[in-house]
Amino acid sequence: MRTVTLGPAGTYSHRAASAVADGEITFRESVYEIVDSVAAGDFDRGVVPIENSIEGSVTETLDALADLEVSVVREVVTPIRHALLAQTGDFETIASHSQALAQCREYLEANYPDVELEAVASTARGVERARQDDTVAGIGHPDNADEKLTVLAEDIQDRTSNATRFFVVAGPDERSPAGGKSTLVVYPNENYPGLLLELLQPFADRDINLSRLESRPSGERLGDYMFHVDIAAGLYEDRTQEAIADLEALSPDGWVRQLGSYDVEHVV
Template identity: 70%
Template sequence: MSTVTLGPSGTYSHRAARAVSDGEVSFRESVTSIVEAVASGAADRGVVPIENSIEGSVTETLDALAEYDVAVTQEVVTPIKHALLAQGEGFDVVASHPQALAQCREYLDEQYPGVEREAVASTAAGVERARNDPAVAAIAHPGNADETDSSENAAGEPGAGALRVLAEDVQDRTSNATRFFVIARPEARSEAGGKSTFVVYPNANYPGLLLELLEPFADRDVNLTRVESRPSGERLGDYCFHVDVEAGLYEDRTQAALDVVRDLCENGWVRELGSYDVRTVVS
């Protein structure tokens, strides 16, 4: 079974994908291209980041899930352990994914206030920048550093381009973790699981609309774990809502709440992405 995720090799997405994949893992350059590949049948599964405990939701993922019809089959939670990697102590630039740089903002402000920060496509891309340029350091998983025995030269010193860990656990919060969704074709959608996700597009705007959309869940004792609004792209001020709940679609209370929401969205739509269980992966 083929699985696609953000590349290149060594990203946190790759680590999450390896934990849930029983076959080949290949890479795409964007979340949207991952979701599109799964929706079109070009890949069996995709692994995409949905939310970080420090920086919040990944908006590209939210928008792609609203645009393409796919199923969410599992949630993977991965603790994020960032390290500072470089060829040596002297560097002028720190390169990493924008979220990784943001998650280490306080550390970098305190320890390297004069060093330039460069946003790149992934943490692994930052690692490659650091391998190719001794003036560049990277923020990435410590496992991306080179093994000492394979990167030493004949004198026992690190070889050219070899990265070493200058500091570990440089993230600003020890609780830093990222949620990933495992997505598949719509026919893989399940009603069984401890959590459920849907996208709601009311195609309307009036006072109290959001309250009306959320009250049916509160009235039935369904806990909302995340509510996020994103522009619909139809017109300015028009939004769709991404909702996670702690209940399965198989439960009567969930379906009763959704029946009310569907009636409220008679001019729009409600997309049930599915129910799923949560798995924690320590990488």
């Protein structure tokens, strides 16, 4: 099975993908490109980050899931252990993914307040920069250390419980109604007092727990939003389909996208 994720090799996305892939893993430089390549049928599976316990949702993933026709077939949760890696202790720049830099904000402000922070495409790309340039340090998993890079500090994330959820995406024809969780994207194409309450009521009426609710700009006009919803119920359940029918009735000029149901796997 052909799998694509965020590269280069050594990213946390790569670690998550390695836990679920049964074949070769290919890398891309952006989340949108990963989802787009799966939607186009170039790959069977894509592994993308959806939410971090410190920094929250990954907006690029939310937007890609709303824009492109794919399904969510699995969720992988993995702990995030950040380390500072460099050739020496004397460096001028710390490079990593913007999420990783944000997750280590307290450590960086306390220990390297005058060092320039550089956001790059992935944690592995930052480590690669550090491997090529002794004036650069990278933030990534400590397993990225080698004969050239030394771990200067481990577990530098602001919270020891730091973890990231990853979605495994597939083509739309692989959407499954079976699983303990489901993800929906709702675009009501409306804006009036009480709209959000009306959109949530169908779940409350049927005792369906919402595990995540995010709003994102629709891109159509200022102040117009779509909603990403994770629920603790499967699409196979009558109560879920009844709730979705209510959402569709509330969105006659919009749409409700069912990304699928899936189970959650925790990996180290």
